[in-house]
Amino acid sequence: MMNGQSCWCVRADDEFAACVDYVIRTFGRWSDLPTVCIPPSGMNRSAEREANRIALLYGQVEEIEHWRPQVELFVKPTAIVGIERSTFFGPTFLDMPDLPEPATKLEELISPEGFAKHCERRSETYAIVRADLIAAAFWFLTRYEEYVISTPETHDRFLASFSLAPPQMYDQPVVNRWFERLEALMSDLRGGDGASAVPPKGRIVLTHDVDLLRKYRGLMGVRRTISAMLRGDAQEATAEIRMASLVMAGLRRDPYDSFDNMFSLKEKLGAPSTFFFMGGGNAPLDADYSLDDQPVKELLAQIVARGDEIGLHPSYESYRDAPKMLKEMQALEKAVGHSVIGARQHYLRFAVPETWYIQGQCGLRYDTSLGFPDRAGFRCGWSGALRPFDVEKRLELPMIELPLVAMDISLAVYEKLPAEKAIERLAQLLNASQTRYGAFVLLWHNTLHDRRSYPGYWDTMEYFLFASAGTVDFATAAQACEELELRMVKTG
Ligand SMILES: [Zn+2]
Secondary structure (H helix, E strand, O other), X not given: OOOOEEEEEEEOOOOOHHHHHHHHHHHHHHHOOOEEEEOHHHHXXXXXXXXXXXXXXXXXXXXXXXXXXXXXXXXXXXXXXXXXXXXXXXXXXXXXXXXXXXXXXHHHOOOHHHHHHOEEEEXXXXXXXXXXXXXXXXXXXXXXXXXXXXXXOOOOOOOHHHOOOOHHHHHOOHHHHHHXXXXXXXXXXXXXXXXXXXXXXXXXXXXXXXXXXXXXXXXXXXXHHHHHHHOOOHHHHHHHHHHHHHHHOOOOOOOXXXXXXXXXXXXXXXXXXXXXXXXXXXXXXXXXXXXXXXXXXXXXXXXXXXXXXXXXXXXXXHHHOHHHHHHHHHHHHHHHOOOOOEEOOHHHOOOOOHHHHHHHHOOOOXXXXXXXXXOOOOOOOOOOOEOOXXXXXXXXXXXXXXXXXXXXXXXXXXXXXXXXXHHHHHHHHHHHOOOOOOOEEEEOOHHHHOOOOOOOXXXXXXXHHHHHHOOEEEEOHHXXXXXXXXHHHHHO
């Protein structure tokens, strides 16, 4: 936004400095603003004089007031924003999962009017935000509560329903919204320059996890039919048996065999996408294919030839198992014939931060698993790529996370939305995802083509993409992540 400018953050030089610096860096990468974080004692050493500095003072109000004259003297900023520090970064860190501020207050801070209520203008060029937005951003970006809360779940996942934040807070990228407010405040303090009035264009990152290629394969189909019978749904069971026999006799296409439909749709839209394939795994819920199967080889070749991206879909047990994931990664790279840089964990099973380390050890550069299985939305309070942070070791990881925003199954199975409601929800989330460098990461399974299980959903997806196509750009997951890597060269 603001050319030739930089952001100087003054904050205590305590054991939480790395946490604060991480949030400031994330803000800088998003706002294209190089950032420098210094302790109060470092102010008089801010040697190089640049013209366009914005100072951000993070402390208690008395500290901010105390630092301000020195900041003016040494840093010579064009604007000063104070952010009031709460007790979040303090003795109870990692003991308490709570949000740093009441949820209602944090929700208020999303809108310009609500933000103004908590912002004290102390002079033309100086204001204090009376809310700990640094800690609140940290809480969401790092998934802080997932380190503290351990609620049992069938697949060992952290669900939206476990979160201490109210569910509607995940309907938008709250951290981006707070950053937008901060940026507008900075621009206002500098006399209204800089901040771009052009709303950013939406961007859809279309992704597909390839779990199952056939609904009716040998006894698999029979098993599903039996379970329908056990549910007492005789009509459904009869229909399934009929369909299974037609498919197995080669008279009907298997409902999961939908790649050709997907390809032709993507062609019409001019939309690239990312396909995540499994490279192994022998848990009952893992893939029904092997990379050595001839149809899989042909599918991979087709995807590569089309210029789409291929990523790894690490198997059910891999999220805590580095040797397992590495084997799968090697198998996939061998089958594809080139290196693979991204992954999405099967079943969205992800241990924060352990799985990022494992993925990094396998040579992966990005992950795109962090969406809640049970609710679409912004699990990290963030739209677009970001660097994850290890809350225990207090360091930024050399990986990129591209949070998943909406999985088809979340809407159809967990939120139990009928297809016509799903389209509304997708449109709202796409709209909410729009921020600088934002990304609406959509997971669309080939199995959605099974109209019996997901009535109306395939058409909903097609309709949603066609209706959005005029106003958004499409990108692969790798493209969205590489864009962040390029930005980091500029802003650190
Ligand atoms: Zn999967």
